[in-house]
Amino acid sequence: MINSTLDRVLLKIEGENTEPSVIFFCGIHGNEPAGVLAIQELRERLERMSMKGSLYVFRGNIKAFQEGVRYIDKDLNRLWSRSGIDEMCKGVLRGAAEYEEQRALYEEIKNIINTKTGPLFFVDFHTTSSKTLPFITIDDAIINRRFSKLFPVPTVLGIEEYLNGPLLSFINQLGFLSIGFESGEHHDAEAVLNAKAFMLLTLCFSGLVELNDLEDFNDHFNRLKKASDGKAHFYEVIERYTIKENEMFVMEPGFKSFQEVNKGELLAKSNGEPVIAKNNAMLFMPLYQPQGNDGYFLIRRISSFFLRLSTYLRGNRLDSVLVYLPGVTWNSLKKDALKVNLRVARFLARPIFHLLGYRHYEEEGAYLIMYNRERTTRTHRYNDLKWFQAK
Known part of the structure; x- marks a missing residue:
């Protein structure tokens, strides 16, 4: 069992099963505290608000969060493949600490899906190791696109082609709306403010809270709009640099997400050898942390x-x-x-x-x-x- 003094459930407000339910995941990666900090700052306000449905907020990787690392043994956001879920449901013994975390989250998700008959909105809060605009990531489904379009931030789709087993892809496969929100750099105070703004806007757009009941709606909307720097468009991933086992990968300093890069530009070093951009594109989520095997992505705007x-x-x-x-x-x-x-x-x-x-x-x-x-x-x-x- 998970031995922790931290709570899995950060907040639970129950409403009618036929009304909307909003589910937030925070700290799926233990070194990304912004979502947890945001809900802690909003908790008292949320508990006073009039809601038509239900709100659930879950902490993700408790052990990794305690130690301030992305994960202990395995990336919790790469365990949700069909084969991984099948093994878990069959009780196959697996040794990594994250498998216990996954099972606990799975039980919470399954209970919500089995009891709620209204629309479900799953949002996973993350941050990045580099400077970035706030942005949304989605699996490319029309339902995700239409909901994402309500927010004044960039939306990046197609990342599911390059990742195996992310939580939101699993939920999307079940047929429910699921989006990720990257609020900023890991330990930037702005990332917490952006996460708070996104949480409150989600409550309105989902129908859980009436617009008139959120008197500072415009403040939060304009915060995200300003932070997005005019780039609130749809983009798709066109390339991923995958770091191989035992590879010494070092990103060149100073890059940030949504930065334009040119063909032939030096992006990183791999075992001391240059890694060069193959095309003109936008850089996306360059890696500036020791854990993880996604060196960087390249994206382009979709017409x-x-x-x-x-x-x-x-x-x-x-x-x-x-x-x-x-x-x-x-x-x-x-x-x-x-x-x-x-x-x-x-x-x-x-x-x-x-x-x-x-x-x-x-x-x-x-x-x-x-x-x-x-x-x-x-x-x-x-x-x-x-x-x-x-x-």
Whole structure:
């Protein structure tokens, strides 16, 4: 059992099961305290507020939080793959400290999903090791896009293609809205203020709190708008630098997220050798901490035409035509994933799959399993909400 004096549940306010439920995760990485500090500062105010539904705030990696490190044995935000969840549910013994943390969080999530019938809003609060604007990360599902658009901050989608087992991808696979919010640099006081602003805006946009009951709504909205420095657009990840085991990776000093970099620019050193930008792009989440294997990402802005086109194609289920391609079949009768022969997959254009909603891939023997978030989204829970109806 987890031996800790810290609470898993930072706040719980119960309402009617048919009303909205908002679930915040804070400290999934133990060296990212901003979310925990934000909820501690807001707690008394939240307990006095009139809410139509339920609010849950959970602490993530308790042991790592106590020690101020990203994780103890394994990254808690990389354990939520389908195979990892299956092993946990079957009671497979696993030694890392984070497996106990995962099981405790899983039980909380499962209980909410099994008891609440209204719309669910899952938000995971993080910070970065480099200077950054506040921003949202999402799996590329229309429901996540539409909710993210309400906030005056950049939204980065497609990161699920490059990460295995993040918590929010697991929740999104279950069909529920899930977004991540990166509020700033790990120990910057601004990161706490940004997290507080995002929490309060989420309560309003979800319908948990009436706009008129949040008298300082504009202050929080304008704080995030100003901090976003005019970059409140949609972006997608186009490249990830993965740090290999025993590799000595050192990021060049001074980089920050959303900084423009040029082809040929020196970004880092790997075992003393230069790592050069292959294309003109924006740098995203450069690594300036000892733990983690994501050296950096590169992103680019997505055109509004592409966003509108993908919404139309997905709304009309036009991804069904893909099974007529050689080597492509449905993975199951549920038709929520494609099974693609690996020999064929390398000839298929990735942007086409992106348009149709396929971004998360897993290898299974000689095949690639490609998941479509749109086919699993529980839209009936969100259909009546104005932001979801907006095109």
